[in-house]
Amino acid sequence: MIEKRTPGARSGLVHSLVTLALxxxxxxxxxxxxxxFKDGSSLATxxxxxxxxxxxxxxxxxxxxxxxxxxxxxxxxxxxxxTPAGFGPADLASAYTLPASGGAGITIAIVDxxxxxxxxxxxxxxxxxxxxxxxxxxxxxxxxxxxxxxxSPLPASDVGWGQEIxxxxxxxxxxxxxxKILLVEASxxxxxxxxxxxxxxxxxxxxxxxxxxxxxxxxxxxxxxSQFYNHPGVLITASSGDSGFGVEYPAAATTVLAVGGTHxxxxxxxxxxxxxxxxxxxxxxxxxxxxxxxQHDTGCARRTVADASAxxxxxxGVAVFDSxxxxxQTGWLVFGGTSVAAPVxxxxxxxxxxxxxxxxxxxxxxxxxxxxxxxxxxTCSPSYLCTAxxxxxxxxxxxxxxxxxxxxxxxxxxxxFSISASPxxxxxxxxxxxTSTISTATTSGSAQTVSLxxxxxxxxxxxxxxxxxxxxxxxxxxxxxxxxxxxAGTFTLTITGTAPSGSHTTSVSVxxxxxxxxxxxxxxxxxxxxxxxxxxxxxxPAVIDGTTNGSAPRTGTFKAWLDGYGTTHTDDxxxxxxxxAGACSATLSFWLKITTAETTTTTAFDKLTVxxxxxxxxxxxTLATYSNLNKSSVYLQKTFDLTSFKGQTVRIQFHGxxxxxxxxxxxIDDTSLTVTQ
Numbered sequence: 001m002i003e004k005r006t007p008g009a010r011s012g013l014v015h016s017l018v019t020l021a022l023x024x025x026x027x028x029x030x031x032x033x034x035x036x037f038k039d040g041s042s043l044a045t046x047x048x049x050x051x052x053x054x055x056x057x058x059x060x061x062x063x064x065x066x067x068x069x070x071x072x073x074x075x076x077x078x079x080x081x082x083t084p085a086g087f088g089p090a091d092l093a094s095a096y097t098l099p100a101s102g103g104a105g106i107t108i109a110i111v112d113x114x115x116x117x118x119x120x121x122x123x124x125x126x127x128x129x130x131x132x133x134x135x136x137x138x139x140x141x142x143x144x145x146x147x148x149x150x151x152s153p154l155p156a157s158d159v160g161w162g163q164e165i166x167x168x169x170x171x172x173x174x175x176x177x178x179x180k181i182l183l184v185e186a187s188x189x190x191x192x193x194x195x196x197x198x199x200x201x202x203x204x205x206x207x208x209x210x211x212x213x214x215x216x217x218x219x220x221x222x223x224x225x226s227q228f229y230n231h232p233g234v235l236i237t238a239s240s241g242d243s244g245f246g247v248e249y250p251a252a253a254t255t256v257l258a259v260g261g262t263h264x265x266x267x268x269x270x271x272x273x274x275x276x277x278x279x280x281x282x283x284x285x286x287x288x289x290x291x292x293x294x295q296h297d298t299g300c301a302r303r304t305v306a307d308a309s310a311x312x313x314x315x316x317g318v319a320v321f322d323s324x325x326x327x328x329q330t331g332w333l334v335f336g337g338t339s340v341a342a343p344v345x346x347x348x349x350x351x352x353x354x355x356x357x358x359x360x361x362x363x364x365x366x367x368x369x370x371x372x373x374x375x376x377x378x379t380c381s382p383s384y385l386c387t388a389x390x391x392x393x394x395x396x397x398x399x400x401x402x403x404x405x406x407x408x409x410x411x412x413x414x415x416x417f418s419i420s421a422s423p424x425x426x427x428x429x430x431x432x433x434x435t436s437t438i439s440t441a442t443t444s445g446s447a448q449t450v451s452l453x454x455x456x457x458x459x460x461x462x463x464x465x466x467x468x469x470x471x472x473x474x475x476x477x478x479x480x481x482x483x484x485x486x487x488a489g490t491f492t493l494t495i496t497g498t499a500p501s502g503s504h505t506t507s508v509s510v511x512x513x514x515x516x517x518x519x520x521x522x523x524x525x526x527x528x529x530x531x532x533x534x535x536x537x538x539x540x541p542a543v544i545d546g547t548t549n550g551s552a553p554r555t556g557t558f559k560a561w562l563d564g565y566g567t568t569h570t571d572d573x574x575x576x577x578x579x580x581a582g583a584c585s586a587t588l589s590f591w592l593k594i595t596t597a598e599t600t601t602t603t604a605f606d607k608l609t610v611x612x613x614x615x616x617x618x619x620x621x622t623l624a625t626y627s628n629l630n631k632s633s634v635y636l637q638k639t640f641d642l643t644s645f646k647g648q649t650v651r652i653q654f655h656g657x658x659x660x661x662x663x664x665x666x667x668i669d670d671t672s673l674t675v676t677q
Contacts, residue, residue, distance in 0.1 A: 048315055049070055049071075049073055049314065049315050050070070050071045050072070050073050050076055051068045051069060051070050051071055051314040051315075051317075051336060052068065052069060052071055052076075052078075053067070053068055053242070054067035054068065054069050054160045054163045054164055054335075054337075054339075055067065055160040055161060055164065055189075055213075056160060058189065058215055061190060061191075062188070062189045062190055062215065063113075063189045063190070063191060063194060063213045063214055063215040064189070064213060064214070064215065065112065065113075065160065065161055065164040065189075065212055065213045065339055066164075066212050066213060066214060066239040066241060066242045066337045066338045066339040066342075067160075067163060067164045067167055067212065067242075067335055067336075067337045067339040067340075068242055068280070068314045068317075068335065068336045068337040068339075069163065069314070069333055069334070069335055069336075070086075070314050070317060070333065070334035070335070070336070077329070078325070078326075078329040078333070079328075079329070080329065080330060080331030080332050080333055081331065081332040081333070081334070082331075082332070083332060084129060084130075084319040084321075084332045085319060085332065085334050086317045086318045086319040086320075086334035086335070087264070087311065087316070087317070087318045087319065088130055088174065088318075088319050089130045089132065089173070089174035089175075089177075090130075092174050092175060092311070092318070092344065093174075093175075093403075094272060094273070095264055095272075095273045095311070095400075096175075096310070096344075096348060096370075096400065096401055096402065096403050097271075097402055097403045097404040097405070098175065098348065098351060098403035098404075099351065099352065099403055099404065099407045101178065102176070102178065102351040102352060102353065102407065103176040103177075103178040103179040103347075103350050103351045104178045104179075105180075106176070106178075106179045106180065106207045106208070106350045106351075106355055107179065107180040107181070107182050107204075107205055107206050107207050107208075108172045108176060108179045108180070108181055108182070108206070108207070108208050108210065108343070108346060108347055108350050109181075109182040109183075109184060109198075109201035109202075109204075109206030109208065109209040109210065110165065110168040110169060110172060110181065110182070110183050110184070110210055110343065111184050111186065111194060111197045111198050111201055111209060111210065111211050112161055112164050112165045112168060112183070112184075112185060112186070112212065112213070113155070113158070113161050113185065113186040113187075113188060113189035113193065113194060113213070114155045114156060114157060114158035114161035114162065114185060114186075114188070114189070115154045115155045115156065115157045115158070115161075115162070115185050116157065116161070116162035116163075116165040116166060116185075116324050117154075117157055117162075117324060118162075118166075118322075118323045118324040119144060119162075119165050119166065119169060119183060119324075120136065120137060120142055120144065121323070122166050122169075122321050122322055122323050122324070123135060123142065123166075123169045123170070123173065123181075124136065125321045125323075126169075126170045126173060126320070126321045127173050127177075129321065130174070132173055132174075132177045133177055133178070135173060135177075135180075135181055140180070141180050141181065142180070142181050142183070143180075143181070143182050143183070143204075144183040144185065145182070145183070145184055145185070145200070145204070146184075146185055146187065147184060147185065147186045147187055147193055147194075147196045147197040147200055148196070148200060149184075149200045149203065149204055154185060155185050155186065155187045155188070157324070159324065159325050159326070161189070162322070162324045162325070163320075163322050163324075163325065163333075163335075164212055164213075164339060165183065165185075166320055166321065166322040166324070167212070167318075167320045167322075167335045167339055167340065167343075168210060168212055168339070168342075168343045169181060169183065170318075170319075170320045170321065171318065171340060171343040171344050171347065172210070172343050172346075172347045174318075174344075174347075175343075175344055175347035175348055175350075175351055176347040176348075176350050176351040179347065179350050179351070182201060182204060182205075182206055184197040184198075184200055184201045184204075185197070189213065191215070191224060191228075191249075191250075194211070194213065194228075195224060195227060195228025195229065195250075196228070198211065198228050198229060198231075198236065199228055199231075202231045202234050206234060207234060207235070207350060207355035207356070208234065208235040208236070208237070208346045208347070208349055208350045208355045209231075209234060209235070209236045209237070209346070210237050210342050210343040210346040210347075211236065211237065211238040211239070211250060211256075211342060212238075212239045212337075212338070212339035212342045212343065213238075213239070213339075214238065214239060214240070214241050214248030214249060214250065214251055214282070215248060215249060216248065216249070217247060217248070217249050217252060217286060217287050217288050217289075218249065218288070219288055221249050221250075221252065221253065221288050221289060222288065222289065222290075224249075224250075224253075225250070225253040225254065225255055225256075225289075228250075229250050229253045229255050229256050230255045230449070230471065231255075232358075232415075232446055232447045232448040232449055232471060232472070232500075233356045233415060233446050233448060233500065234355070234356065235257060235346065235349050235350075235354070235355055235356065235357050235358070236255065236256045236257065237256065237257045237258075237259050237342045237343075237345050237346040237349075238250045238251040238253070238256045238257070238258060238259065238342060239251060239259055239261075239282075239337070239338035239339050239341060239342040240258050240259060240260045240261070240281055240282035240283060240305050240306045240338050241280075241281070241282025241338060242261075242280045242281070242282070242312070242336075242337040242338055242339070243280065243282065244279060244280055244281070244282070244377040244378045245282070245283060245284055245377045245378030245379070245380055245385070245386045245394075246282055246283075246284055246378075247282060247283070247284045247285065247286050247287070247305050248282050248305075251282065251305055251306065252286040252288075252289045252303055252305055253289065254289055254290065254292045254303055254359070255358075255359065255471075256359060257307050257308060257345065257346075257357075257358075257359045257361075257362075258305045258306040258307045258308075258359070258397070259306060259307070259308055259309060259310065259338055259341045259342045259345045259346075259397075260277075260278075260281040260282065260283055260305070260306030260307075260308070260309035260312070260338060260341065260394070260395045260396050260397055261277075261278040261280065261281035261309055261310070261311070261312025261313065261336075261337070261338045261340075261341050261395065261396075262275040262276060262277065262278050262281075262309050262310060262311055262312060262313065262341075262372050262375075262395075262396055262400060263275065263276045263277070263278045263279075263311075263312075263313040263315065263316055263375055264310075264311040264313070264316045265316055271370065273370075275309075275311075275370060275372040275396070275399075275400055276372055276373065276374040276375030276388055277372060277374065277375030277376055277377060277387065277388035277393070277395035277396050278312045278313040278336075278375065278377065278395065279313075279375065279376065279377050279378075280312070280313070280336075280337070280338075280377065281306070281309070281312060281338055281377050281395040281396070282305060282306070282338065282377075283304075283305050283306055283377060283385060283386060283393075283394030283395045284300075284304075284305060284380065284385055284386070284394055285299070285300035285301070285302055285303070285304060285305075285385065286300070286302045286303035286304070286305065287302065288302070289302055289303035290302060290303065291303055291304070292359070292360070293473075294359070294360035294363045294364070295363065296363075297384070297392055298382075299382040299384060299385050300385070304385070304394065305394065306394065306395065306396065306397040307359050307362050307363075307397040307398065308345055308362045308369060308396075308397045308398055308399065308400065308401065309341055309345075309372065309395070309396040309397050309399065309400050310340070310341035310344040310345050310348075310400045310401070311336075311340055311341060311344065311400075312336055312337055312338045312339075312340050312341045313336050314334065314335065314336025314337065315336070316336075317334040317335050317336040317340070318334065318335055318336075318340055319332060319333075319334065320332070320333050320334070320335045321333075345400075345401060348401040348403055348406065349361075349401070349406075351403065351407075352401075352403055352406040352407045352409075353406075353407070354406060354409075356415070356445065356446050357446065358446050358447055362397060362398035362399070363392075363398060365406075365409060366391075366398050366399070367405060368401070368402050368405040368406045368409055369398045369399035369400060369401055369402055369405075370399045370400045370401075370402050371390060371391065371398075371399045372388045372393075372395075372396040372399055372400065373388050373389060373390050374388055375387070375388050375395070376388070376395070377394075377395045380394075414444060414445050414501065415442075415444065415445030415446050415448050415499075415500070415501040416442075416443045416444045416445060416501050416502075417440050417441060417442055417443055417448060417450055417472040417497065417499055417501065417504065418440065418441045418443050418504060419438065419439070419440050419450070419495065419497040419504045419505065419506045420438075420439050420441075420506050421436045421437070421438055421439075421478065421495060421506045421507070421508050422436065422437050422439065423436055423508075424436070424506070424507065424508055424509065425508065425509040425510075425511070426480055426508060426509070426510050426511070427511045427513065428480060428482050428510065428511070428512050428513070429512075429513050429514075429515055430460070430482050430483070430484050430485070430486045430488070430512055430513065430514055430515055430518075430584075430585065430676075431482060431483060431484040431486075431515060431585075432481075432482060433479055433480060433481040433482065434479075434480055435477050435478060435479050435480070436477075436478045436480075436508050437475050437476075437477060437478070438452060438465060438475060438476045438477070438478050438495055438497075438506070439475040440470055440472045440473060440474060440475065440497060441472060441473055442472040442473050445501075447471050447472045447473055448471070448472050448499040448500055448501060449469055449470075449471055449472075449499060449500075450469060450470055450471070450472050450474075450497045450498065450499045451468065451469045451497070451498045451499070452465045452467075452468055452469060452470070452476055452495060452496070452497055452498075453465070453468075453495070453496050453498070454478065454493055454494070454495055454496075455493055455494040455495075455496075457480075457491075457493065458486065458487065458489075458491055459485070459486070459487070459587070459589065459637070459639035460482055460483040460484075460485040460486030460487065460587065460639065460641065461480065461481070461482050461483075461486050461491075461510070461512070462480070462481050462482075463478065463479070463480050463481075463493055464478075464479050464481075465477070465478050465479075465495070466479070472499065478493075478495065478508065480493065480508075480510055482512055483585070483641050483643075484515065484584055484585035484641070484643050484676075485585045485586065485587035485639075485641045485642075485643060486512050486585075487512065488512055488513055488514045488519075489511075489512060490509060490510065490511040490512075491509075491510055492507050492508070492509055492510070493507065493508045493509075493510050494506075494507055495507070495508065514584065514676055515584050515676075517584070517677075518584030518585065518676040518677060519676070520676065520677050521674050521675070521676050522674060522675050522676075522677065523672065523673070523674055524577040524578070524579065524586075524673040524674065524675060525575060525577065525652075525671055525672060525673045526575065528670065528671045528672050528673075529555065529556050529558070529669065529670050529671070530544050530553075530556075530558040530559060530560055530669065530671075531556045531557065531558050533546070533558065536575055537560075537573060537574070537575050538572075538573070538574050538575065539560070539571075539572070539573050540571070540572045540573075541571065542560055542561065542562045542571040542572060542573040542654075542656070543560070543561045543562075544558055544559075544560055544561075545558065545559055545560070545561045546558045549561075550564055550595070550665050550667065551593055551595060551665070551667045553669050554591045554593070554635040554669040554670055555669065555670055556669075558669075559667050559668065559669040560573050560654070560667070560668040560669070561665060561666075561667055562608060562654060562656035562665070562666040562667075562668070563606060563608075563656040563657070563658040563663070563664055563665055563666055564595075564658075564663050564664065564665030564666075565658060565663060566597070566658070566660075566661070566662055566663035567658070567660055568658065568659055568660050569656075569657070569658040570655070570656065570657050570658075571655075571656040571666075572653060572654070572655050572656070573653070573654040573668070574613075574651050574652060574653035574654065575651070575652055576615055576649060576650070576651050577649070577650060577651075577652065577673055578648070578649040578650075579642065579645050579646045579647065579648060579649075579650065579673075579675060580646060580647070580675060580677060581646055581647035582646075582677055583643065583646040583675040583676065583677055584643075584675075584676045584677060585641070585643050585675065585676045586641070586642040586643045586645065586646055586673065586674070586675045587639060587640070587641060587642065587643075587672070587673070587674050587675075588623070588639070588640045588641075588642050588652060588671075588672070588673050589637060589638065589639045589640075589670075589671070589672040589673075589674075590637075590638055590668055590669075590670065590671040590672070591635040591636065591637050591638075591668070591669050591670045592608075592626065592632075592635065592636055592638055592666065592667070592668055593632055593633075593634060593635040593636070593666075593667040593669075594608075594626060594627075594628070594630050594631045594632055594664065594665070594666055594667070595631060595664070595665045595667070596628040596631045596662070596663065596664040596665070597662035597663050597664070598628040598661065598662050598664060599662075600628070600629075601629065602629075603629075604627035604628060604629050605627070605628055605658075605659050605661050605662075605664065606627060606628045606656075606657065606658045606659060606661075606663075606664035607625055607626065607627045607656070607657050608625070608626045608627070608654060608655070608656045608666040609622060609624075609625045609654075609655045609656075609657075610622070610623040610624045610625075610626075610638075610640075610652075610653070610654055610655075611623060611652075611653050611655065612642065612645060612650050612651070612652060612653075613650065613651040613653055614648075614649075614650065614651065615649055615650075615651055617651065620645070620650065621645075623640045624638065624640070626666070627664075628664040631664075635667070635669060635670075642673070646675075652671075652673065654666075654668060
């Protein structure tokens with residue numbers, strides 16, 4: 001019979017089918033030699049047992065789950081055991097020295113494709129069998145949604161992916177009984193749908209996300225990583241594969257903790273367990289992903305897989321309960337594959353308070369992992385990429401998690417970052433541009449996505465940052481561009497980085513100088529502020545108003561007032577000027593305030609059009625059109641570059657039109673047309 005543990009007392013949980021005996025050396029595990037299939041046949045204690053892949057070979061553009069299920073050694077058929085066989089929660093707790101408590105309030109997300117309609121009821125059977133506290137929809141511990149986060153409609157059911165789901169849910173339960181579980185089911189096993197499910201899991205509050213699937217690499221993987229698998233502050237694990245030496249995606253993503261596989265057996269060591277590389281674990285060099293700064297092995301110029309590992313060999317597999325499958329093939333099964341390892345490792349991180357860790361964590365904390373030595377998954381050069389050696393290797397990474405050491409370790413510090421600019425000062429001749437590198441760094445905790453923005457710039461100056469967001473530790477390029485109309489002088493540009501942890505700023509001093517020979521600025525407008533009434537201006541019949549009627553002037557005592565009658569009406573205000581042929585720049589500026597009684601937010605009834613015309617009135621350029629939709633309670637400055645009209649005598653004209661509906665008034669003040677020579 002099975003001895004159940006009492007909830008919360010991990011030391012009381014003993015996995016046994018009967019009195020369990022060690023398997024032969026090379027096989028390991030704690031399965032009973034007399035464990036029986038439902039047809040009465042027994043499980044042999046040979047060093048190797050037959051098994052098969054749960055998910056069929058993936059169609060082009062699709063991914064496959066990485067589960068392997070034990071089959072009858074004689075018939076090759078999936079035959080469930082009468083009672084649990086394979087490692088149970090107590091075995092895994094012992095092997096990975098897990099603390100007796102932890103994980104309360106933490107959510108483990110399981111991302112798989114298709115639907116297992118029996119997922120919750122099978123989970124209840126597993127947890128009841130091993131004395132784990134219930135995890136149900138009713139008590140808020142379990143939740144199942146589609147890839148968009150809705151409870152329905154769920155994807156079509158699938159036996160293979162259904163068994164993968166059962167395995168993943170049971171492993172999360174075995175490792176972290178107090179954690180909540182979120183199952184997100186993708187509509188189909190494409191990278192787009194599975195990636196969308198990952199994004200949904202994070203959006204719904206998952207602290208760690210486990211992915212037990214993979215496929216071949218693609219040149220588009222880096223962009224796919226950015227779109228779906230880059231969630232700073234949320235640990236994402238992915239199984240490395242179950243076909244031996246070779247790299248699969250998304251395990252190869254640099255933002256993902258790639259989980260390899262081990263052969264786990266009991267022994268007489270102080271730990272009580274030994275792990276070697278499992279022959280089916282994926283490993284090797286990525287063909288497309290860049291080498292992260294935290295990987296220092298020399299055998300791969302690009303990303304090396306894996307980072308960490310856990311039990312995966314189906315010969316030393318785990319107990320799983322699954323009732324969704326063909327008749328006669330449901331019940332207690334034994335599973336292997338790195339599909340076991342991925343949720344095991346994710347759940348250990350959740351249990352020990354390291355849910356926000358990054359893939360760098362094992363490399364920076366190698367003493368918190370059990371080193372696996374021995375075993376291989378193929379032939380390669382250099383050999384550490386396919387053979388477990390002391391220290392880092394491909395099949396097992398840094399090793400398997402030591403829960404006690406991870407729990408005793410210092411909790412991850414709060415996330416924070418810094419931002420800086422180099423150079424921090426720019427000198428630009430008007431009409432040119434300059435760049436500065438905006439660098440970010442993770443100063444504590446985990447990397448975050450940092451959004452970058454620049455403060456407002458003076459007329460004739462623009463600032464852009466590319467890319468607009470980076471992962472802390474990355475950099476972007478600030479480009480400051482100027483037109484020939486940009487005024488000489490110095491201003492400070494503030495660059496702000498914003499992340500979930502907060503915001504930080506850095507400054508760039510920008511000095512703009514006039515082009516050689518262009519140091520003199522001349523005002524071309526007569527009476528630019530209307531302080532001399534109509535002098536210099538032609539108004540037909542626009543009003544040069546010296547009172548506060550309608551609106552006070554921006555400065556002084558006069559402003560120009562176009563329209564404002566609430567009837568069909570047209571006003572014009574213009575002045576002819578000659579822009580010198582030798583001008584370096586010509587800049588038109590004016591201040592505009594628009595008041596209106598119109599209440600619509602969609603229809604432009606009344607308009608002000610600003611044009612450049614020849615002296616005969618022919619339009620050469622329309623600079624801007626404003627309407628009642630642009631109403632403002634204050635004067636706003638408008639600026640335009642007219643350098644292209646140098647050597648010409650032009651008319652700067654403000655043309656206001658109003659219809660029979662409610663009134664709109666256009667107030668203009670402090671006009672300016674300056675040239676530098």
